[in-house]
Amino acid sequence: MALRIRKLIVLGMFGGVLLLANALVLANWLDELGVIDWASWLRAEFLTGTAITIILALLILLVSHDRRPGIDYFTRRHCPVCDRALTHRGKYCPGCGSLV
8 A cells, every 4th residue: 555545544544533623612612604495595405316427437437647558556566665666677766765
């Protein structure tokens, strides 16, 4: 698993715990601001089944810039320190100089 993904998982879990711990405070604050009523109106007006289907189809069809034809993203080697893609067979990473 890439270092970036592990960092994002840890940050997401940390944010999720903080959000769950303060869920009632956050809900009351959003209700005082009127965000909940606005979100209900927005969902009723603009978030129909067709819109959700189109958004999901676009997300599925979205392709990363790193996935170019002819280069398999999952079989390439990556540096264990800086997570840079290694395109050559050397013993050292050209980005950080660590031993691969």
